[in-house]
Amino acid sequence: MTDTQPSDPRVALIDYAESAIVEDDALVAARARGIELGAIPVSPAVGALLAVLARAVDAHAVAEIGTGTGVSGLWLLAGMATDGVLTTIDPELEHHQAARASFAGADIASGRTRLINGTPRDVLPRLSDSSYDLVFIDGPRLDMPRFVTESVRMLRPGGMLVIHDATAQGAVADPARTDPMTAAAREAALLVADDDRLLPVVIPLGPGVLAAAKSR
Numbered sequence: 001m002t003d004t005q006p007s008d009p010r011v012a013l014i015d016y017a018e019s020a021i022v023e024d025d026a027l028v029a030a031r032a033r034g035i036e037l038g039a040i041p042v043s044p045a046v047g048a049l050l051a052v053l054a055r056a057v058d059a060h061a062v063a064e065i066g067t068g069t070g071v072s073g074l075w076l077l078a079g080m081a082t083d084g085v086l087t088t089i090d091p092e093l094e095h096h097q098a099a100r101a102s103f104a105g106a107d108i109a110s111g112r113t114r115l116i117n118g119t120p121r122d123v124l125p126r127l128s129d130s131s132y133d134l135v136f137i138d139g140p141r142l143d144m145p146r147f148v149t150e151s152v153r154m155l156r157p158g159g160m161l162v163i164h165d166a167t168a169q170g171a172v173a174d175p176a177r178t179d180p181m182t183a184a185a186r187e188a189a190l191l192v193a194d195d196d197r198l199l200p201v202v203i204p205l206g207p208g209v210l211a212a213a214k215s216r
């Protein structure tokens with residue numbers, strides 16, 4: 001018996017996936033703003049995944065629920081077409097002010113971001129059907145099922161749905177967990193699973209990401 005136990009290879013792999021991503025100064029500053037304001041940003045590896053998925057669908061129009069201080073937004077913009085526009089919704093004015101500073105810090109042209117201050121309940125129904133290449137959900141977990149329904153409506157054929165913390169940090173897999181947050185995540189996952197237009201996968205980065213491609 002040695003003093004140190006061999007580390008779990010899965011944990012080592014996730015640590016590697018996170019440490020392999022180096023964020024630039026603009027992202028480091030945006031992340032610090034998020035931590036200060038309690039709008040916890042996506043992890044670096046989840047951010048990189050967002051950029052990859054945005055690039056994969058050649059995203060020109062992306063909608064985001066839960067701007068925070070702009071960390072996920074910066075990653076999405078990095079993968080989008082250079083003339084692409086990020087529409088991002090958050091009810092907290094202070095978060096939007098911080099996100100504006102984050103986008104300016106990365107020299108993002110002002111025309112590439114549309115920050116909508118409001119609740120998704122009010123805002124989402126006003127966003128057009130089939131007009132977004134990617135929709136990213138990172139708002140309150142209890143509203144996730146409604147966000148999923150609206151997001152699928154907004155996605156163009158071939159578009160990509162991405163849900164952050166879709167598994168309530170894995171709690172959905174535990175039948176003993178019946179708290180409202182887990183129940184909402186489970187309901188959202190079922191909506192995705194039952195929709196024949198969606199091809200989903202759960203990716204174990206950060207707290208868990210669900211990505212689903214909409215059929216063409």
Ligand SMILES: C[S@@+](CC[C@H](N)C(=O)[O-])C[C@H]1O[C@@H](n2cnc3c(N)ncnc32)[C@H](O)[C@@H]1O
Nearest residue numbers: 039041042066067068069070071072092138139
């Ligand atoms: C986890 S943070 C988002 C972090 C951000 N995606 C990032 O990576 O920088 C969640 C955000 O959801 C926002 N929020 C709270 N209630 C909301 C609602 N009803 N609809 C949309 N966003 C909401 C919070 O103000 C907060 O900025």
